[in-house]
Amino acid sequence: MMDFLMNFPFITIVLSLFSAVVAFAFKGSRARFVTYFLLLAGAVMSCFVLAYNLSSETGYFVYRMGHYDAPIGNEISAGLLEPFFVLIFEVVMLLSVLGGKRRIFSDIPEEKQKLFYVMINLCHAALAALCYTNDIFTAYVFVEICTIASCSLLMASDKGKSLIAATRYMIFSLIGSGFLLIGIILIYSITGHLLFTNLYEAITLLWRDGSYNFPLTVAIGLIVSGLCVKSGLFPFHFWMPDTYGTATPAASAILSGVISKGYIFLLFKIIFRVIGFDVFLATGVQNILFVFGILGMVVGSVSAIRTKNIKFMIAFSSAAQIGYIYMGLGLGTRTALVASLFQIISHSLTKSMLFISAGGLCDAAGGKQDFASLRSCAHKNKVAGAVFLAGALSMVGVPIFAGFIPKLLFAASAFEGGAKMFFVLIALAVSTMLNVMYFMRTALTVYYPLGAENGAQAKTRACASFAVCTIVFIALNIAVGLNSQPISSLLEKGIELFMNVR
């Protein structure tokens, strides 16, 4: 009976594809109930899969997609990390969609709202597949779906600017897809395999043999750089401000909090389960990631200080936070990897909260996004102000919030990193200082005392779903921050599984 739970990853993927079709068939914005149901059901199923894997002996299973065994057919796999991250993504998506509901109604023309929800279902399907996949070509197919669907989330708002932003995002994203595809083709033409397990064996053997090391290195570099471009690592982060600034808050929250993280999770899975961590370290790609991660941390924060648009600021801060993740990957020690994964979780929770609350603040300021008009708007929308403050505290890395733990872990891991220790510590210090600078400025601006000139305006009432969702966001954030020990031990076990169990 318990074995039935092994069907859940496959049911999650197919159910979300199916519910996209069902939502498409519905009239009007009733499609959104399908989305809510799907995300809830998905979250429940991920919980079950996680519980099943925690209680089972190996903590890992492979599910056949069809009637044929591994190298012939297709399969998906679930260890500890996969269901856990799918769960996080589902919760963040659900909260973003519910919290940004009113803005979805006002930003997106009525006849397109249905399609917006269809796209969210497709994004969810793609993310679940990216996490659970055990086949590199399946991963590429769902990367495609994810790319198109996330562009559509941006296009849905009825503004000329959002079209330009979506085009820009699409160009970056397609360059990333192109690199990824060329990398996959190269790997396939060398090894003749597509499944992770067989690819890993073939690559390990060939690397030891040494005859194809150059094309293998290029293929690994292309795959890694493709996914880096798609997730917005430092020199490729320039689509972020436009994209996140013009889209509806729910779309920005999902894009920054979930979709770019989905690509990073896929990158982790490919590095551990396809390339093998030893081969990855031997190629030296991790040093490049390390350098760009640190540059991203500093440059992103400096750009965030320079801009005067609140959403651009949050977007640039996203670029900086993604830099942390890649820095951890570049360090390559066990603690640093746990810190990177933790950073994915805490950033996903925090950034979507910031985007949703910034949407509320901008509403209170009459739809404007620059700091001058945002002055003292937190008094008009108290919930949004409080949530933004909590998000800012978490981003800066104040204890009890989720953002504190990865920074602590990064600092701890720096001491295992040898020569890189110095750079990590300095980058952490500088980046945290810069974080404090721009978040403090925003907090001071939005909590500016109500004066005579701006106190006359009526308070805007936050709608109920917004208030509830943002409060759940804060609660989750604090819960993750306080219960860091079980989560990081779960992540560590997950990495162990990724590295050793095939």
Added chain:
Amino acid sequence: MMKNKFSEKFSAWLSGEVDLTEKIAEEKRTEAPSRISKKEEAEETKIIRSLEKKEIKLSFKEYKVLSVVFCVILIGILTATVYFLPTFASSDVPAVNEVYEHYVAQGRDETGAVNTVAGMILDYRAFDTLGESFVLFTATCAVLILMDDKHKKPKKEMHETVNYSRDPIVKSMAAILIPLILVFGAYILVNGHLSPGGGFSGGAILGAGFILYAMVYGDEQALKVLSERKIKVVTICSLSFYCLAKSYSFFTGNEFNGVHSVISAGTPGDILSGGLIMPLNIAVGLVVCCTMYSFYMLFKRGRMN
């Protein structure tokens, strides 16, 4: 003096009045109090503008040079990689392994499809093809989000557009060709598991037939035959069928579920063989056909009705 200026600047930054990304605008603002005649001011803005233009031009030049350098480096690396790749079509390279042998030796008996490619994409690796058909669905929805604007009036036909329906040659040729094309498309769809072709190619042929119909007889006439509603229904039904059918075979494919598939491969070569391959080919073909046709309609008219 310097400190004072810094603190002023800092308080301006803090209150969000200054945007450091817009340097030129800021300089203009600080210069405003100095009294200069309007003419001079206009000239100054002209100079600033031309400077701005020069800067943009320069950055465009840099951009061009950098992109060319980047592309050349990338081309160099990829060419070098191709040189180091295993020799194509030689038998002693690592890519020739048990997967390839299995597909060639047992594909026909296991899947029941004479066309090994159909057996691979719709049976061995059907999950990928499920994803691919949803890529098409996603693309259709994306174009609908982009184009389908019900508030806008339909565009008037442009004068340069050739009206083929008045041309006797085109019209009579199309009357002969369109049925042939549609029948050929259907043949490729249904025979996908026996002969080269299958869902994607057959669907493309069907879609091309309908597009030709729309070009020759006009959009209105075409939309009467194949309306938005029909396209929606066909797409939704095909995709739902694909989801359900494949869910069944994924579910029965794992022994621990205790259910065995009742679908058999049949005798390879028969028209009714290959298990789910033929119905799936038809479903994929219909999705491809509807996608192509609705792309044509949406990009031509801006809407579907």
